[in-house]
Amino acid sequence: MKPHKLALLLSLNLSVITASAFASEATNANTAFSQAYQNYLSAVDTNENIQQAAKLAYSLGAKVYGDNADNTANLAINYAKAISGFNQEDEAKRYELYKQAYNILANNHGESSVETIDALLGMASNTKSARQADSQLERIVDIAKELKKPRFVADMQFAAASLLVKKFVPEKYRSAKHYAEEADEYYQANLPENAVERIKSDFLMASFDEGRKKYDSAITRLNRIVTVFDNNLSYDHSAELSAHSKLIALYEKQGESEQATKHCLAIAKMVPWEESQEQTPLYRVNPDYPMGKARQGKDGSVVMEFEVDTAGFVKNVSVLDSNGGVTFEHSAKKAVEQWRYAPKFEDGIPVTAKTQVRLDFKINR
Structure with missing residues (x-):
């Protein structure tokens, strides 16, 4: 509605407001929104105060463009994406904004329009x-x-498979698996082995294979990822580190400890040994709770010192302190002896090093 027409409509009750006043007000609103939107873009660039800037741009933009404009929908999506919290209130707010955006875009372009996809994905990501x-x-x-x-x-x-795996498995395991298999079939047939999508798909499919105890298939996928990084990158990557770590666990589950060793060594070269009290194991077996202690409702703890040898195996476990009795000690030692670590490297050579760990046994009451 043009300013002078709006002024005429309101003149019966608000005769003091002139057409020029409305024009000035509109100009001020546009200026305020433009500045707020530029501030939002700057916040994104600097990664600072994004949520606050997105909220202001959205609220001012909605006044400028109206409740049914594509721009308002897009500003709502920007605001939703800027809300970084994970509590129930944040999730509900994101869902509300994505739903508002979807309703606008579906009304303007149709429920089957490509314009609605971002809003639909946002709603799916934030529903319970x-x-x-x-x-x-x-x-x-x-x-x-x-x-x-x-x-x-x-x-x-x-994208659908990844979201369902992240939030809605096991309820939607079949749907997630179906989407993942369909996407993977296309990627393998049409994309080069070093494509990012292929690597992500290999990770996801390996997780499905592991869940079904198809360890050989999962190992093949993960080894392919390692090979891609070895052949195409001159630097270490977090995805490569994750693939090595998963391979260690899979080989150990199959009783192929020697096959896991090369991946322990690879991680040791990528991540320097930290001189800390407790090193993080690459593969661990949880200790069994002694049956007698469980029946008695007894808790316990065991502090152990041991050597991590040049292949990442645990050797020479000794108990430094314990509480609750020797059965806790026996269970703790038996478990730790099966763990695998990244060995310590000195001057490019793996060496044996000592570390300590504390295991706590607690009955859930």
Whole structure:
């Protein structure tokens, strides 16, 4: 509605407000929003105060563009993405903003429009309902399929699988697995081995294989990731570190400790030994709770010192202190002797080093 028409409509009750006043007010609103939006972009660049800046840009922009404009929907999405908290209130606020954006975009472009995808994904990410999330993700994949762009379909399937695995397994395990397999089939057939999507897909599919105890298949996937990084990068990467770590656990589960050793050594070269009281094991077995102590409701603790040898095996375990009796000590020692570590390196050579750990035994009451 143009300013002079709006002034005429209001002149019966607010005759003191002139057309020029409305024009000035609109100009001021536009100026305030423009400044707020620039502040938001700067906040994103500096990664400081993003949520506050996004909220102000959204509130001012909604006044400028109106409740039903695409720009208002996009500002709502920006604000939702800027809310970084993970408590119930933050999640509910994000969902509310994504839903508002979806309603605007669906009304303007249609429920099956590509414009609604970000809002649908945001709603699925912030709902507590597994069924609702699955329905929203299914709609996203259907929209992608209507575009007849196979790569986009695969990307949306992978996004759906990743979200379901993160938030809604085991309820939606089958759906997650189906989406992951569909995306992986496309990636393997159409993308080079060193594509980021292939690497992410290998990680996800390896986790499914491990869950079904298909350890050989999971190992093949993870070894492929390690090979890609070895062949294509001259520096260490967190994904490579994660692949080595997962391979250690998988080989140990299969009783192939020697195969795990090369991955212990690889991690040792990537992550320097920290001279700390407790080193973090790359693979650990939880101790059994002594049955007699469990029946008695007794707690206990054991502090041990041991050597991590040049291959990352635990050797020469000794008890420094314990509370609760020798059965706790026996159980703790038996467990720790199966752990694997990254050995200490000195001058590029693995050496034996001592470390300590404390295990606490507590009955849940």
